[in-house]
Amino acid sequence: MDIISRSEWGARSPRNRQTTTWSRRTEFVVHYSEGPTTQTPRQIQNHHMDGNGWADIGYNFLVDVQGRIYEGRGWLVVGAHAPDHNTSGIGVCMIGRNGDATDAAKRSIRALYDEAVRRKGGTLRKYGHRDVTATSCPGDELYKWVKAGMPAPGGSAPAPKPPSGGTKAPKWPGRLITQPPIMTGTDVKTWQTQMRRRGWSITADGAYGPASEEVCRAFQREKGLGVDGIVGPKTWAAAWTAPIT
16 A cells, blocks of 8 residues: 655644554544545645644545545544544545545555455444534545445455564664764665564665654654654664564
């Protein structure tokens, strides 16, 4: 499954962000943008940030009618798509109005659901936005599909086996990964890539900056490690060996 990253679609930097854990993710909430199918994620983000005053685009992911998937806030960042369901729910928005949903869009929404189940290691409740708040979203057509169980048109392959942690960590690189100054290298990228596999919203660019340190601290808190924002031997090993919760 290919996901167009925030940098690829030109996302603005969030004003702030709050992360959660897979153990707190229990729902998958489907939305529509109620705008033209020509809307771009950046236009939606501008409306959310400038019109609504939100910290970022509200959704965790967006899907267009061609089936392209765009990273919004990402897997484990708390959204702003449904009051009282932003921590428990992963919000996915189809760009379009009622009647615009295509088979390609539905397949991509279902693929995101299957990937969320894989990452969590358990099922999530399937909701349309109207199930959790007073709204017509995601439109009658898409809502009917959600209530039918979100079947993938043409069938879908079984979801991959959920990750469970416990894999062998690659050799410790022999240096503490910290910032500032921003450290770069293949070891940084290896750690970032593994954290993305675990479901964290992090760019695997090989540069350990403030965003990577924030993910490191959140991961250390989740796993009961010393919280210092430094990828040392224990934090490095836990990225591969700790259970995914």
